[in-house]
Amino acid sequence: MLFEQLDLQLSAGEILQIAGKNGAGKSSLLRILTGLSEPEDGAVFYRNVTLSQSADDYADDLCFIGHLAGVQPQLTALENLSFWRACFALKPADDWALLATVGLAGLEDIPCQQLSAGQQRRVSLARLWLTPAKIWILDEPFTALDQSAIRALTALIASHCSQGGAVLLTSHQAVDIPGYQVRQYMLEYRW
Amino acid sequence: MSHVVIFRATLRRELKLLARQKADWVNPLLFFIIILTLFPLGVGAKPNLLREIAPGVIWIAALLSVLLGAERQFRQDYRDGVLEQLVAARAPLLGYSLAKITAGWLGSGLPLILVSPLLILFLGLSTDALLAVVLTLLLGTPLLSLLSALGAALTLSADKGGILLALVILPLYIPLLIFASSAVEQASFGLGYQAQLAVLAAMLCVALALVPIAVQKALKLNVG
Numbered sequence: 001m002l003f004e005q006l007d008l009q010l011s012a013g014e015i016l017q018i019a020g021k022n023g024a025g026k027s028s029l030l031r032i033l034t035g036l037s038e039p040e041d042g043a044v045f046y047r048n049v050t051l052s053q054s055a056d057d058y059a060d061d062l063c064f065i066g067h068l069a070g071v072q073p074q075l076t077a078l079e080n081l082s083f084w085r086a087c088f089a090l091k092p093a094d095d096w097a098l099l100a101t102v103g104l105a106g107l108e109d110i111p112c113q114q115l116s117a118g119q120q121r122r123v124s125l126a127r128l129w130l131t132p133a134k135i136w137i138l139d140e141p142f143t144a145l146d147q148s149a150i151r152a153l154t155a156l157i158a159s160h161c162s163q164g165g166a167v168l169l170t171s172h173q174a175v176d177i178p179g180y181q182v183r184q185y186m187l188e189y190r191w
Numbered sequence: 192m193s194h195v196v197i198f199r200a201t202l203r204r205e206l207k208l209l210a211r212q213k214a215d216w217v218n219p220l221l222f223f224i225i226i227l228t229l230f231p232l233g234v235g236a237k238p239n240l241l242r243e244i245a246p247g248v249i250w251i252a253a254l255l256s257v258l259l260g261a262e263r264q265f266r267q268d269y270r271d272g273v274l275e276q277l278v279a280a281r282a283p284l285l286g287y288s289l290a291k292i293t294a295g296w297l298g299s300g301l302p303l304i305l306v307s308p309l310l311i312l313f314l315g316l317s318t319d320a321l322l323a324v325v326l327t328l329l330l331g332t333p334l335l336s337l338l339s340a341l342g343a344a345l346t347l348s349a350d351k352g353g354i355l356l357a358l359v360i361l362p363l364y365i366p367l368l369i370f371a372s373s374a375v376e377q378a379s380f381g382l383g384y385q386a387q388l389a390v391l392a393a394m395l396c397v398a399l400a401l402v403p404i405a406v407q408k409a410l411k412l413n414v415g
């Protein structure tokens with residue numbers, strides 16, 4: 001059993017950080033909250049309806065970026081973006097301008113496997129600029145990012161929350177979102 | 192998002208990958224060519240014997256070469272987390288699966304059909320038999336691709352999926368092998384083989400209707 005008697009609530013405009021040691025079950029918790037895994041006991045509610053009943057509504061409002069980046073390494077950043085556009089409902093935008101925003105100007109046409117870990121992370125996070133989803137669930141979004149990328153991401157999270165969005169993320173470092181109080185939930189490590 | 196949109200996007204993406212990773216379709220093709228060229232050398236100067244066993248040899252070579260690339264079909268998207276994100280977003284996986292299967296056939300089935308007329312020369316088959324080989328490959332390789340996609344999807348999260356995959360789908364290949372090589376054999380005797388072709392076509396239709404749905408369910412199961 002990884003955790004029990006867990007009671008979490010996330011409201012609009014809120015940022016919740018799940019913290020805890022390696023192996024405490026942060027990623028497993030996120031998988032349950034995204035509907036990828038089923039909890040052994042208990043339930044996840046979205047707008048007072050269980051996930052199994054509101055699955056489609058929930059999936060429409062959810063943007064999940066896990067600790068696996070979801071970037072196909074042989075394709076370029078542009079090609080990955082155009083594939084996501086077909087798979088997820090994304091806002092129309094100029095992909096070149098977007099990639100410049102996330103600091104990948106000049107690297108649009110290079111297969112992602114030739115990019116550094118941090119740059120690949122930027123490609124995967126570029127989806128956040130395009131998604132109309134209200135709830136973002138991000139597993140270790142700041143890993144491998146440099147200071148400027150972290151600043152851009154925290155600014156994006158802040159603007160998302162000011163528009164009534166909600167963000168749930170895991171991170172080992174303290175998360176500092178300008179103008180926002182980040183609520184922290186500590187998962188205890190047990191075995 | 193509709194199935195058609197994701198089908199088109201996935202197919203375009205897979206074709207780009209085929210163009211970039213040539214080993215994915217060159218290796219199975221080379222394997223097929225190597226078996227068919229080595230066989231006459233191994234059997235020796237016995238043209239009658241060679242002609243008799245040719246139907247079986249061609250089909251076993253085709254079957255194994257499709258099996259060769261089968262394991263990789265969904266593996267990379269699974270490892271990179273692409274499938275995880277698709278399942279979490281409840282994206283239409285049916286379109287995705289169908290596109291993957293189509294690309295799989297374009298990469299491992301179609302090249303075999305294109306080179307098979309050349310290879311028949313090595314085995315001393317008649318022109319009637321040659322036509323039968325091409326026709327059975329046309330009906331049979333899509334079926335091979337469908338079944339191997341099913342095996343790949345079922346064994347996706349298994350650690351050493353390769354052997355398991357072979358064990359799961361080889362039994363399903365057997366009816367195809369029997370009818371296809373029997374058609375080629377009939378043709379080499381100058382007899383009709385419409386019945387075998389009809390059975391192959393029927394198997395293909397059933398698989399085409401059912402396998403993509405099963406693949407989609409298996410993918411969800413393995414990711415969730």
